[in-house]
Amino acid sequence: MxxxxxxxxxxxxxxxxxxxxxxxxxxxxxxxxxxxxxxxxxxxxxxxxxxxxxxxxxxxxxxxxxxxxxxxxxxxxxxxxxxxxxxxxxxxxxxxxxxxxxxxxxxxxxxxxxxxxxxxxxxxxxxxxxxxxxxxxxxxxxxTRGTGYLLYKIVDDLVDSSFPMLRKIGLKLERLEEDIFEERNDEVVRDISNAKQEIINFRKIVRPQRAALKDLERTKRYVTGELDIYFDDVNDASERIWDMLENFKEVIEGLEATNEAVLSHRLNDVLRILTAFSVIMLPLTLIASVFGMNTHVPGEGDPLGFWIVIGVMVIVLAGMLTLFRRRGFL
The missing domain is CATH 3.30.460.20 (CorA soluble domain-like)
Structure with missing residues:
Protein backbone atom coordinates (compact mmCIF):
# COMPACT_ATOMS: atom_id res chain seq x y z
CA MET A 1 0.00 0.00 0.00
CA THR A 144 3.39 8.02 28.72
CA ARG A 145 3.39 4.46 27.37
CA GLY A 146 2.52 5.44 23.81
CA THR A 147 -0.40 5.00 21.45
CA GLY A 148 -0.07 1.21 21.44
CA TYR A 149 -0.82 0.97 25.14
CA LEU A 150 -3.68 3.47 24.91
CA LEU A 151 -5.12 1.38 22.07
CA TYR A 152 -4.80 -1.74 24.22
CA LYS A 153 -6.58 -0.07 27.13
CA ILE A 154 -9.50 1.02 24.93
CA VAL A 155 -9.91 -2.39 23.29
CA ASP A 156 -9.46 -4.24 26.59
CA ASP A 157 -12.16 -2.20 28.35
CA LEU A 158 -14.58 -2.71 25.46
CA VAL A 159 -13.92 -6.46 25.25
CA ASP A 160 -14.35 -6.84 29.02
CA SER A 161 -17.70 -5.04 28.82
CA SER A 162 -19.11 -8.14 27.12
CA PHE A 163 -18.77 -10.28 30.24
CA PRO A 164 -21.60 -8.59 32.22
CA MET A 165 -23.87 -9.14 29.20
CA LEU A 166 -22.86 -12.79 29.10
CA ARG A 167 -23.58 -13.19 32.82
CA LYS A 168 -27.07 -11.79 32.27
CA ILE A 169 -27.63 -14.26 29.44
CA GLY A 170 -26.44 -17.08 31.71
CA LEU A 171 -28.89 -16.04 34.44
CA LYS A 172 -31.65 -15.83 31.87
CA LEU A 173 -30.93 -19.40 30.74
CA GLU A 174 -31.02 -20.62 34.35
CA ARG A 175 -34.44 -19.02 34.86
CA LEU A 176 -35.66 -20.59 31.63
CA GLU A 177 -34.58 -24.01 32.86
CA GLU A 178 -36.71 -23.51 35.98
CA ASP A 179 -39.69 -22.14 34.04
CA ILE A 180 -39.84 -25.00 31.55
CA PHE A 181 -41.48 -27.36 34.06
CA GLU A 182 -44.04 -24.78 35.17
CA GLU A 183 -47.40 -24.11 33.51
CA ARG A 184 -46.15 -21.16 31.43
CA ASN A 185 -45.91 -22.71 27.99
CA ASP A 186 -46.51 -19.61 25.86
CA GLU A 187 -44.15 -17.41 27.91
CA VAL A 188 -41.37 -20.03 27.93
CA VAL A 189 -41.52 -20.49 24.16
CA ARG A 190 -41.28 -16.73 23.66
CA ASP A 191 -38.44 -16.37 26.18
CA ILE A 192 -36.49 -19.21 24.56
CA SER A 193 -36.91 -17.57 21.16
CA ASN A 194 -35.71 -14.20 22.49
CA ALA A 195 -32.70 -15.74 24.25
CA LYS A 196 -31.78 -17.75 21.16
CA GLN A 197 -31.95 -14.63 18.97
CA GLU A 198 -29.80 -12.75 21.50
CA ILE A 199 -27.14 -15.46 21.44
CA ILE A 200 -27.18 -15.56 17.63
CA ASN A 201 -26.71 -11.78 17.42
CA PHE A 202 -23.88 -11.94 19.96
CA ARG A 203 -22.14 -14.66 17.94
CA LYS A 204 -22.53 -12.66 14.72
CA ILE A 205 -20.69 -9.77 16.39
CA VAL A 206 -17.92 -11.79 18.03
CA ARG A 207 -17.11 -14.28 15.24
CA PRO A 208 -15.46 -11.83 12.76
CA GLN A 209 -13.99 -9.85 15.65
CA ARG A 210 -11.71 -12.73 16.64
CA ALA A 211 -9.73 -12.57 13.40
CA ALA A 212 -9.34 -8.79 13.65
CA LEU A 213 -7.99 -9.01 17.21
CA LYS A 214 -5.49 -11.67 16.12
CA ASP A 215 -4.36 -9.39 13.28
CA LEU A 216 -4.00 -6.55 15.78
CA GLU A 217 -1.79 -8.73 17.96
CA ARG A 218 0.39 -9.79 15.02
CA THR A 219 0.99 -6.30 13.68
CA LYS A 220 4.28 -4.74 14.79
CA ARG A 221 3.15 -1.18 14.17
CA TYR A 222 2.81 0.49 17.61
CA VAL A 223 2.26 -2.99 19.14
CA THR A 224 5.78 -4.07 20.01
CA GLY A 225 7.83 -5.29 22.93
CA GLU A 226 5.88 -5.71 26.14
CA LEU A 227 2.61 -4.83 24.42
CA ASP A 228 2.51 -8.28 22.79
CA ILE A 229 1.50 -9.90 26.06
CA TYR A 230 -1.21 -7.26 26.63
CA PHE A 231 -2.85 -7.86 23.27
CA ASP A 232 -2.47 -11.61 23.82
CA ASP A 233 -4.53 -11.12 26.98
CA VAL A 234 -7.21 -9.33 24.92
CA ASN A 235 -7.27 -12.31 22.54
CA ASP A 236 -7.63 -14.68 25.48
CA ALA A 237 -10.61 -12.67 26.71
CA SER A 238 -12.13 -12.76 23.23
CA GLU A 239 -11.71 -16.53 23.09
CA ARG A 240 -13.33 -16.89 26.52
CA ILE A 241 -16.28 -14.89 25.24
CA TRP A 242 -16.54 -17.14 22.20
CA ASP A 243 -16.33 -20.29 24.36
CA MET A 244 -19.12 -18.96 26.60
CA LEU A 245 -21.26 -18.23 23.54
CA GLU A 246 -20.62 -21.73 22.22
CA ASN A 247 -21.72 -23.12 25.57
CA PHE A 248 -24.81 -20.88 25.63
CA LYS A 249 -25.67 -22.05 22.11
CA GLU A 250 -25.61 -25.67 23.24
CA VAL A 251 -27.58 -24.83 26.39
CA ILE A 252 -30.33 -22.94 24.56
CA GLU A 253 -30.63 -25.73 22.00
CA GLY A 254 -30.90 -28.23 24.85
CA LEU A 255 -33.52 -26.10 26.60
CA GLU A 256 -35.48 -25.81 23.38
CA ALA A 257 -35.41 -29.58 22.91
CA THR A 258 -36.37 -30.11 26.56
CA ASN A 259 -39.27 -27.68 26.29
CA GLU A 260 -40.52 -29.44 23.17
CA ALA A 261 -40.28 -32.77 24.99
CA VAL A 262 -42.21 -31.37 27.97
CA LEU A 263 -44.90 -29.96 25.70
CA SER A 264 -45.10 -33.26 23.83
CA HIS A 265 -45.37 -35.15 27.13
CA ARG A 266 -48.20 -32.91 28.31
CA LEU A 267 -49.97 -33.33 25.00
CA ASN A 268 -49.60 -37.10 25.25
CA ASP A 269 -51.13 -36.99 28.74
CA VAL A 270 -54.14 -35.10 27.42
CA LEU A 271 -54.51 -37.45 24.46
CA ARG A 272 -54.19 -40.50 26.72
CA ILE A 273 -56.96 -39.26 29.01
CA LEU A 274 -59.20 -38.37 26.08
CA THR A 275 -58.56 -41.74 24.44
CA ALA A 276 -59.29 -43.62 27.67
CA PHE A 277 -62.49 -41.64 28.14
CA SER A 278 -63.57 -42.43 24.58
CA VAL A 279 -62.85 -46.15 24.97
CA ILE A 280 -64.70 -46.28 28.30
CA MET A 281 -67.75 -44.57 26.81
CA LEU A 282 -67.79 -46.76 23.71
CA PRO A 283 -69.41 -49.91 25.25
CA LEU A 284 -71.85 -47.75 27.22
CA THR A 285 -72.86 -46.01 24.01
CA LEU A 286 -73.21 -49.40 22.29
CA ILE A 287 -75.52 -50.75 25.06
CA ALA A 288 -77.64 -47.59 25.02
CA SER A 289 -77.87 -47.72 21.22
CA VAL A 290 -78.98 -51.37 21.17
CA PHE A 291 -81.77 -50.84 23.67
CA GLY A 292 -82.76 -47.58 22.04
CA MET A 293 -83.50 -49.14 18.61
CA ASN A 294 -87.02 -48.90 17.15
CA THR A 295 -87.45 -52.66 17.39
CA HIS A 296 -88.78 -54.94 20.07
CA VAL A 297 -86.11 -55.86 22.57
CA PRO A 298 -86.30 -58.01 25.72
CA GLY A 299 -87.70 -56.12 28.69
CA GLU A 300 -89.28 -53.44 26.53
CA GLY A 301 -92.04 -51.64 28.46
CA ASP A 302 -90.90 -53.14 31.77
CA PRO A 303 -89.45 -50.65 34.32
CA LEU A 304 -87.29 -53.46 35.67
CA GLY A 305 -85.59 -53.78 32.29
CA PHE A 306 -84.48 -50.15 32.48
CA TRP A 307 -82.76 -50.71 35.80
CA ILE A 308 -81.16 -53.90 34.52
CA VAL A 309 -79.66 -51.97 31.58
CA ILE A 310 -78.43 -49.24 33.91
CA GLY A 311 -76.88 -51.84 36.21
CA VAL A 312 -75.09 -53.53 33.30
CA MET A 313 -73.73 -50.15 32.17
CA VAL A 314 -72.48 -49.37 35.69
CA ILE A 315 -70.78 -52.79 35.92
CA VAL A 316 -69.12 -52.27 32.51
CA LEU A 317 -68.01 -48.77 33.51
CA ALA A 318 -66.50 -50.01 36.78
CA GLY A 319 -64.75 -52.87 35.00
CA MET A 320 -63.28 -50.57 32.34
CA LEU A 321 -62.05 -48.07 34.96
CA THR A 322 -60.44 -50.87 36.99
CA LEU A 323 -58.74 -52.32 33.88
CA PHE A 324 -57.42 -48.91 32.73
CA ARG A 325 -56.08 -48.08 36.19
CA ARG A 326 -54.23 -51.40 36.39
CA ARG A 327 -52.78 -50.78 32.93
CA GLY A 328 -51.65 -47.27 33.94
CA PHE A 329 -53.80 -45.52 31.37
CA LEU A 330 -55.48 -43.38 34.04
Whole structure:
Protein backbone atom coordinates (compact mmCIF):
# COMPACT_ATOMS: atom_id res chain seq x y z
CA MET A 1 0.00 0.00 0.00
CA UNK A 2 1.50 3.37 -0.95
CA UNK A 3 2.87 5.52 1.83
CA UNK A 4 1.01 8.63 2.81
CA UNK A 5 2.22 11.84 4.42
CA UNK A 6 2.54 11.47 8.12
CA UNK A 7 -0.78 12.65 9.60
CA UNK A 8 -0.47 15.18 12.39
CA UNK A 9 -2.84 17.58 14.05
CA UNK A 10 -2.25 21.13 12.92
CA UNK A 11 -4.47 22.82 15.51
CA UNK A 12 -2.57 24.82 18.17
CA UNK A 13 -1.79 22.89 21.33
CA UNK A 14 -4.28 23.03 24.18
CA UNK A 15 -3.88 22.57 27.90
CA UNK A 16 -3.58 18.93 29.01
CA UNK A 17 -6.96 17.38 29.66
CA UNK A 18 -8.88 20.28 28.11
CA UNK A 19 -11.57 18.87 25.77
CA UNK A 20 -12.15 20.56 22.45
CA UNK A 21 -15.86 21.15 21.90
CA UNK A 22 -17.61 22.87 19.02
CA UNK A 23 -18.89 26.36 19.67
CA UNK A 24 -21.64 26.08 17.07
CA UNK A 25 -24.24 23.27 17.11
CA UNK A 26 -23.63 22.35 13.45
CA UNK A 27 -19.85 22.26 13.86
CA UNK A 28 -17.63 19.22 14.30
CA UNK A 29 -18.29 17.16 17.41
CA UNK A 30 -14.61 16.80 18.32
CA UNK A 31 -13.12 16.20 21.76
CA UNK A 32 -9.38 16.14 22.33
CA UNK A 33 -7.23 15.16 25.28
CA UNK A 34 -3.49 15.75 25.02
CA UNK A 35 -0.63 14.87 27.34
CA UNK A 36 2.94 13.61 27.17
CA UNK A 37 3.19 14.39 23.46
CA UNK A 38 0.20 12.18 22.60
CA UNK A 39 -3.24 13.35 21.55
CA UNK A 40 -6.48 11.37 21.78
CA UNK A 41 -9.22 12.64 19.50
CA UNK A 42 -12.72 11.29 20.08
CA UNK A 43 -15.58 11.94 17.64
CA UNK A 44 -18.84 10.29 18.62
CA UNK A 45 -21.34 9.61 15.84
CA UNK A 46 -19.25 11.31 13.13
CA UNK A 47 -21.17 13.50 10.70
CA UNK A 48 -20.20 15.24 7.43
CA UNK A 49 -18.89 18.22 9.44
CA UNK A 50 -16.63 15.84 11.37
CA UNK A 51 -15.34 14.36 8.12
CA UNK A 52 -14.40 17.83 6.93
CA UNK A 53 -12.57 18.43 10.19
CA UNK A 54 -10.68 15.14 9.84
CA UNK A 55 -9.72 15.85 6.22
CA UNK A 56 -8.49 19.29 7.28
CA UNK A 57 -6.29 18.00 10.10
CA UNK A 58 -5.22 14.54 8.91
CA UNK A 59 -4.03 12.95 5.68
CA UNK A 60 -5.77 9.63 5.94
CA UNK A 61 -6.51 7.54 2.88
CA UNK A 62 -9.84 8.44 1.18
CA UNK A 63 -10.95 4.80 1.36
CA UNK A 64 -10.63 4.91 5.14
CA UNK A 65 -12.98 7.88 5.27
CA UNK A 66 -15.46 5.92 3.16
CA UNK A 67 -15.18 2.98 5.57
CA UNK A 68 -15.82 5.25 8.55
CA UNK A 69 -19.00 6.71 7.12
CA UNK A 70 -20.32 3.59 5.35
CA UNK A 71 -21.45 1.96 8.64
CA UNK A 72 -21.34 -1.57 7.21
CA UNK A 73 -17.71 -2.54 7.51
CA UNK A 74 -16.48 -5.84 8.87
CA UNK A 75 -13.84 -5.86 11.64
CA UNK A 76 -10.36 -5.47 10.17
CA UNK A 77 -6.89 -4.02 10.62
CA UNK A 78 -5.33 -2.03 7.75
CA UNK A 79 -1.67 -1.16 8.11
CA UNK A 80 -0.22 1.91 6.36
CA UNK A 81 3.25 3.35 6.41
CA UNK A 82 2.41 6.01 8.99
CA UNK A 83 -0.71 4.78 10.79
CA UNK A 84 -3.06 1.90 11.48
CA UNK A 85 -6.75 1.86 10.63
CA UNK A 86 -8.74 -0.49 12.85
CA UNK A 87 -12.44 -1.38 12.61
CA UNK A 88 -13.97 -3.27 15.53
CA UNK A 89 -17.50 -4.23 16.53
CA UNK A 90 -18.83 -4.51 20.07
CA UNK A 91 -22.24 -5.63 21.38
CA UNK A 92 -24.55 -2.93 22.74
CA UNK A 93 -27.90 -3.71 24.32
CA UNK A 94 -30.75 -1.57 22.99
CA UNK A 95 -33.29 -1.33 25.82
CA UNK A 96 -35.97 0.19 23.60
CA UNK A 97 -35.83 -2.63 21.05
CA UNK A 98 -34.88 -5.26 23.65
CA UNK A 99 -32.09 -6.72 21.53
CA UNK A 100 -28.33 -6.66 20.98
CA UNK A 101 -26.89 -4.44 18.27
CA UNK A 102 -23.38 -4.16 16.90
CA UNK A 103 -21.68 -0.84 17.62
CA UNK A 104 -18.84 -0.03 15.24
CA UNK A 105 -15.67 1.63 16.48
CA UNK A 106 -13.21 3.01 13.92
CA UNK A 107 -9.72 3.80 15.20
CA UNK A 108 -6.80 5.60 13.60
CA UNK A 109 -3.50 4.95 15.39
CA UNK A 110 -0.39 7.02 14.68
CA UNK A 111 2.94 7.63 16.40
CA UNK A 112 1.61 10.55 18.46
CA UNK A 113 -2.16 10.45 18.03
CA UNK A 114 -5.16 8.16 18.36
CA UNK A 115 -8.55 8.93 16.81
CA UNK A 116 -11.67 7.03 17.90
CA UNK A 117 -14.94 7.26 15.98
CA UNK A 118 -17.77 5.22 17.55
CA UNK A 119 -21.05 5.17 15.63
CA UNK A 120 -23.01 4.45 18.85
CA UNK A 121 -22.54 5.17 22.52
CA UNK A 122 -19.90 2.91 24.04
CA UNK A 123 -19.94 3.50 27.78
CA UNK A 124 -16.48 2.00 28.51
CA UNK A 125 -14.96 4.27 25.86
CA UNK A 126 -16.78 7.35 27.18
CA UNK A 127 -15.81 6.51 30.75
CA UNK A 128 -12.13 6.09 29.87
CA UNK A 129 -12.09 9.32 27.86
CA UNK A 130 -13.74 11.19 30.72
CA UNK A 131 -11.18 9.85 33.18
CA UNK A 132 -8.35 10.94 30.90
CA UNK A 133 -9.93 14.37 30.56
CA UNK A 134 -10.41 14.96 34.27
CA UNK A 135 -7.55 13.16 35.97
CA UNK A 136 -3.90 13.94 35.43
CA UNK A 137 -2.71 10.68 37.01
CA UNK A 138 -4.72 8.64 34.50
CA UNK A 139 -3.27 10.63 31.60
CA UNK A 140 0.22 10.12 32.96
CA UNK A 141 -0.38 6.39 33.38
CA UNK A 142 -1.78 5.84 29.89
CA UNK A 143 -0.24 8.48 27.65
CA THR A 144 3.39 8.02 28.72
CA ARG A 145 3.39 4.46 27.37
CA GLY A 146 2.52 5.44 23.81
CA THR A 147 -0.40 5.00 21.45
CA GLY A 148 -0.07 1.21 21.44
CA TYR A 149 -0.82 0.97 25.14
CA LEU A 150 -3.68 3.47 24.91
CA LEU A 151 -5.12 1.38 22.07
CA TYR A 152 -4.80 -1.74 24.22
CA LYS A 153 -6.58 -0.07 27.13
CA ILE A 154 -9.50 1.02 24.93
CA VAL A 155 -9.91 -2.39 23.29
CA ASP A 156 -9.46 -4.24 26.59
CA ASP A 157 -12.16 -2.20 28.35
CA LEU A 158 -14.58 -2.71 25.46
CA VAL A 159 -13.92 -6.46 25.25
CA ASP A 160 -14.35 -6.84 29.02
CA SER A 161 -17.70 -5.04 28.82
CA SER A 162 -19.11 -8.14 27.12
CA PHE A 163 -18.77 -10.28 30.24
CA PRO A 164 -21.60 -8.59 32.22
CA MET A 165 -23.87 -9.14 29.20
CA LEU A 166 -22.86 -12.79 29.10
CA ARG A 167 -23.58 -13.19 32.82
CA LYS A 168 -27.07 -11.79 32.27
CA ILE A 169 -27.63 -14.26 29.44
CA GLY A 170 -26.44 -17.08 31.71
CA LEU A 171 -28.89 -16.04 34.44
CA LYS A 172 -31.65 -15.83 31.87
CA LEU A 173 -30.93 -19.40 30.74
CA GLU A 174 -31.02 -20.62 34.35
CA ARG A 175 -34.44 -19.02 34.86
CA LEU A 176 -35.66 -20.59 31.63
CA GLU A 177 -34.58 -24.01 32.86
CA GLU A 178 -36.71 -23.51 35.98
CA ASP A 179 -39.69 -22.14 34.04
CA ILE A 180 -39.84 -25.00 31.55
CA PHE A 181 -41.48 -27.36 34.06
CA GLU A 182 -44.04 -24.78 35.17
CA GLU A 183 -47.40 -24.11 33.51
CA ARG A 184 -46.15 -21.16 31.43
CA ASN A 185 -45.91 -22.71 27.99
CA ASP A 186 -46.51 -19.61 25.86
CA GLU A 187 -44.15 -17.41 27.91
CA VAL A 188 -41.37 -20.03 27.93
CA VAL A 189 -41.52 -20.49 24.16
CA ARG A 190 -41.28 -16.73 23.66
CA ASP A 191 -38.44 -16.37 26.18
CA ILE A 192 -36.49 -19.21 24.56
CA SER A 193 -36.91 -17.57 21.16
CA ASN A 194 -35.71 -14.20 22.49
CA ALA A 195 -32.70 -15.74 24.25
CA LYS A 196 -31.78 -17.75 21.16
CA GLN A 197 -31.95 -14.63 18.97
CA GLU A 198 -29.80 -12.75 21.50
CA ILE A 199 -27.14 -15.46 21.44
CA ILE A 200 -27.18 -15.56 17.63
CA ASN A 201 -26.71 -11.78 17.42
CA PHE A 202 -23.88 -11.94 19.96
CA ARG A 203 -22.14 -14.66 17.94
CA LYS A 204 -22.53 -12.66 14.72
CA ILE A 205 -20.69 -9.77 16.39
CA VAL A 206 -17.92 -11.79 18.03
CA ARG A 207 -17.11 -14.28 15.24
CA PRO A 208 -15.46 -11.83 12.76
CA GLN A 209 -13.99 -9.85 15.65
CA ARG A 210 -11.71 -12.73 16.64
CA ALA A 211 -9.73 -12.57 13.40
CA ALA A 212 -9.34 -8.79 13.65
CA LEU A 213 -7.99 -9.01 17.21
CA LYS A 214 -5.49 -11.67 16.12
CA ASP A 215 -4.36 -9.39 13.28
CA LEU A 216 -4.00 -6.55 15.78
CA GLU A 217 -1.79 -8.73 17.96
CA ARG A 218 0.39 -9.79 15.02
CA THR A 219 0.99 -6.30 13.68
CA LYS A 220 4.28 -4.74 14.79
CA ARG A 221 3.15 -1.18 14.17
CA TYR A 222 2.81 0.49 17.61
CA VAL A 223 2.26 -2.99 19.14
CA THR A 224 5.78 -4.07 20.01
CA GLY A 225 7.83 -5.29 22.93
CA GLU A 226 5.88 -5.71 26.14
CA LEU A 227 2.61 -4.83 24.42
CA ASP A 228 2.51 -8.28 22.79
CA ILE A 229 1.50 -9.90 26.06
CA TYR A 230 -1.21 -7.26 26.63
CA PHE A 231 -2.85 -7.86 23.27
CA ASP A 232 -2.47 -11.61 23.82
CA ASP A 233 -4.53 -11.12 26.98
CA VAL A 234 -7.21 -9.33 24.92
CA ASN A 235 -7.27 -12.31 22.54
CA ASP A 236 -7.63 -14.68 25.48
CA ALA A 237 -10.61 -12.67 26.71
CA SER A 238 -12.13 -12.76 23.23
CA GLU A 239 -11.71 -16.53 23.09
CA ARG A 240 -13.33 -16.89 26.52
CA ILE A 241 -16.28 -14.89 25.24
CA TRP A 242 -16.54 -17.14 22.20
CA ASP A 243 -16.33 -20.29 24.36
CA MET A 244 -19.12 -18.96 26.60
CA LEU A 245 -21.26 -18.23 23.54
CA GLU A 246 -20.62 -21.73 22.22
CA ASN A 247 -21.72 -23.12 25.57
CA PHE A 248 -24.81 -20.88 25.63
CA LYS A 249 -25.67 -22.05 22.11
CA GLU A 250 -25.61 -25.67 23.24
CA VAL A 251 -27.58 -24.83 26.39
CA ILE A 252 -30.33 -22.94 24.56
CA GLU A 253 -30.63 -25.73 22.00
CA GLY A 254 -30.90 -28.23 24.85
CA LEU A 255 -33.52 -26.10 26.60
CA GLU A 256 -35.48 -25.81 23.38
CA ALA A 257 -35.41 -29.58 22.91
CA THR A 258 -36.37 -30.11 26.56
CA ASN A 259 -39.27 -27.68 26.29
CA GLU A 260 -40.52 -29.44 23.17
CA ALA A 261 -40.28 -32.77 24.99
CA VAL A 262 -42.21 -31.37 27.97
CA LEU A 263 -44.90 -29.96 25.70
CA SER A 264 -45.10 -33.26 23.83
CA HIS A 265 -45.37 -35.15 27.13
CA ARG A 266 -48.20 -32.91 28.31
CA LEU A 267 -49.97 -33.33 25.00
CA ASN A 268 -49.60 -37.10 25.25
CA ASP A 269 -51.13 -36.99 28.74
CA VAL A 270 -54.14 -35.10 27.42
CA LEU A 271 -54.51 -37.45 24.46
CA ARG A 272 -54.19 -40.50 26.72
CA ILE A 273 -56.96 -39.26 29.01
CA LEU A 274 -59.20 -38.37 26.08
CA THR A 275 -58.56 -41.74 24.44
CA ALA A 276 -59.29 -43.62 27.67
CA PHE A 277 -62.49 -41.64 28.14
CA SER A 278 -63.57 -42.43 24.58
CA VAL A 279 -62.85 -46.15 24.97
CA ILE A 280 -64.70 -46.28 28.30
CA MET A 281 -67.75 -44.57 26.81
CA LEU A 282 -67.79 -46.76 23.71
CA PRO A 283 -69.41 -49.91 25.25
CA LEU A 284 -71.85 -47.75 27.22
CA THR A 285 -72.86 -46.01 24.01
CA LEU A 286 -73.21 -49.40 22.29
CA ILE A 287 -75.52 -50.75 25.06
CA ALA A 288 -77.64 -47.59 25.02
CA SER A 289 -77.87 -47.72 21.22
CA VAL A 290 -78.98 -51.37 21.17
CA PHE A 291 -81.77 -50.84 23.67
CA GLY A 292 -82.76 -47.58 22.04
CA MET A 293 -83.50 -49.14 18.61
CA ASN A 294 -87.02 -48.90 17.15
CA THR A 295 -87.45 -52.66 17.39
CA HIS A 296 -88.78 -54.94 20.07
CA VAL A 297 -86.11 -55.86 22.57
CA PRO A 298 -86.30 -58.01 25.72
CA GLY A 299 -87.70 -56.12 28.69
CA GLU A 300 -89.28 -53.44 26.53
CA GLY A 301 -92.04 -51.64 28.46
CA ASP A 302 -90.90 -53.14 31.77
CA PRO A 303 -89.45 -50.65 34.32
CA LEU A 304 -87.29 -53.46 35.67
CA GLY A 305 -85.59 -53.78 32.29
CA PHE A 306 -84.48 -50.15 32.48
CA TRP A 307 -82.76 -50.71 35.80
CA ILE A 308 -81.16 -53.90 34.52
CA VAL A 309 -79.66 -51.97 31.58
CA ILE A 310 -78.43 -49.24 33.91
CA GLY A 311 -76.88 -51.84 36.21
CA VAL A 312 -75.09 -53.53 33.30
CA MET A 313 -73.73 -50.15 32.17
CA VAL A 314 -72.48 -49.37 35.69
CA ILE A 315 -70.78 -52.79 35.92
CA VAL A 316 -69.12 -52.27 32.51
CA LEU A 317 -68.01 -48.77 33.51
CA ALA A 318 -66.50 -50.01 36.78
CA GLY A 319 -64.75 -52.87 35.00
CA MET A 320 -63.28 -50.57 32.34
CA LEU A 321 -62.05 -48.07 34.96
CA THR A 322 -60.44 -50.87 36.99
CA LEU A 323 -58.74 -52.32 33.88
CA PHE A 324 -57.42 -48.91 32.73
CA ARG A 325 -56.08 -48.08 36.19
CA ARG A 326 -54.23 -51.40 36.39
CA ARG A 327 -52.78 -50.78 32.93
CA GLY A 328 -51.65 -47.27 33.94
CA PHE A 329 -53.80 -45.52 31.37
CA LEU A 330 -55.48 -43.38 34.04
Missing amino acids: PGLPKPRLRRPARAPGEPLRPAEPDGPNVEVVEAEGLRWVNIANPRPADRSWLEEHFDFHPLDYEDVFSRNQRPKVDEYDDYLFVVLHFPVYDKRAGRLNAAELDIFVGPDFLVTLPNERLQPLEYLFERCSSREDVREQLF
